[in-house]
Amino acid sequence: MTDSTLRRSAVAMTGPGLWTRLNNDRNWLGFWFMLPAAAILVLFLTYPLGLGIWLSLTDASIGNPGKFVGILNFYEKECYGPDDCEIYGLFGDHVFWQSVWQTIFYTTVASVAKFAIGLYLALLLNNHLPFKAILRAVILLPFIVPTVLSAIAFWWIYDAQFSIISWSLTKLGLIDQYIDFLGDPWNARWSLIFANVWRGVPFVAITLLAGLQTVPPSLYEAATLDGAGRWQMFRHVTFPLLTPIIAVVMTFSVLFTFTDFQLIWAITRGGPANATHLMATLSYQRAILGGNMGEGAAISTAMIPFLLAAIMVSWFGLQRRKWQQGESDD
């Protein structure tokens, strides 16, 4: 190699420019790749959530952007004299508290029922049954039908005059009078819970079925040889192996049920006399129909602690177990 070629190659070997270095930097590249996802999250999640919380701190109404009022939408104490104080805001609103208890009741009962029925169906479908494929399709049906459509169907099923349930029971001679499904508070609550369970079971059943199918058959064979009966096999093998899936599925189920709106609104609109209002429907009614954006937003914001609590329970109570994590020694 001559002297000049050596020198020329040395010139070509100058360090890469800033742009080239950035282009080859994993972190920098990762940042760019994450940007679209971050933008979508900010636009469709953070902004509406932030706006909701902001609105809950204002006296905004439809057509009026409102001004900041602090926590007055939630809590306001006004005293007209000594020992004569009134609490206003959500804290003093018995309809709001009623909706909170109804939401908790609705979520708890419906979720427990969905879990029990879903698990039962999943275990059933995990066996070798005739027409298994058709059965699975049938079980998925409620999930496929648009919510509002099934809600309207239930509205008819529960109708005071045209209810097919009442009609059948009368024809069978079991009752004399048509049942007032939606006119009586407790009947209305149970009717809605039934509709919600009907709609939510497929999601739980199919997801748990997917989980069941990941359990290796040899574990059941080993358990059989170890002397386990059907119940012991479920208790000691199936259920523990299913807990991670149960955690995920029930978290989602609780969140969806807690924030349910469509079914209630289509069937009862919160009636009779607010007896079936959930926090979501009450918020909609106050904000959009009543025009009090601030107050409605405050009800929505009040849901956040409950939802966070539900997530925390599943996160800490049912998070990935040590046996799933592998290699670590502790």
Next chain:
Amino acid sequence: MADVEICDVRKSFGATEVLHGVDISIPDESFTVLVGPSGCGKSTLLRMIAGLEKVTSGEIVIRGQVVNEVPPKQRDIAMVFQNYALYPHMKVFDNMAFSLKLAKVDAKQIEEAVHRAAGILNLEDYLERFPRQLSGGQRQRVAMGRAIVRDPQVFLFDEPLSNLDAKLRVQMRTEIRELHQRLRTTTIYVTHDQIEAMTMADQIVVMHDGIVEQIGAPLDLYDNPANVFVAGFIGSPAMNFLPGSVERGGRAQVTMSNGTTLPLAEEAAAGEGQPVVYGVRPEHLDLVSESDGFAAEVVVVEPMGSETQVLARLDGREIIAAFRERHEFHPGQRIHLRPNLAKVHLFHQDSGQRL
């Protein structure tokens, strides 16, 4: 401990029969290996003994009792699965204790039984670990520990070593054999690996396409294979098979279609002109001078250290020879080979049965 009798057992899945009448007698305290290529029905038979598969017809008898309708947990057997089937959410201790806990055995006795088994298998340090935290060989040992703890009448092993690497497999082979010598529990072991069968078994059952081809002690099968299948399956590298017909004019020999003649002992049980398969194991071929034996062309040389294997071509047929002595071979070289007359096997060309 118990003996196991399998009497004319058949198994069908729908219209397909996979076991066509199997008779095996497994003596008490013996180590019996069911060996055969995949799909031969060996695992199905093992699962039938365990009670995991129904018997279509025939009888399985354990210690004099027909167990066809006895549920698995009452058969007093333990099984080690190919993928170990350890419960992933239970620690090693609980995996091993599970069957005793289900049987409502007193906690102190469980503790003792598990520790005794763990001691035998060197698992004492791992009792508090989850299966995920163990290596393949350790998991294998836990699976065996789970079987030992129950002190069953019969151990069943379903290809237990096939998920391990080659070195560990050799080590575990010895461990299982040693364990059997120690516990003397009747053991039925399924494998597709003839080396495992040869090294571990008191009795080998060679299966093929749902029937038993031959039953016998390892060296019996090696020295006196009943048919071409067993001869080709047992032994590695496999026996060479050369088809030809017997000629008895003067010196007895077998002539191949290409004219190559293979020497035959005079007392060989084959008549003049009979078409036969001439079988000779690689280690029973001797290297001889040019005037002797038959010629073959070296294709590949595989030095193993302890022996050298040579793949040679004999007019379109491939033949493997193995030599304990070291020779310098090179591809394309012509060598002369002569079978050891006393070690030649003759098989019927159509039925494949030994003559």
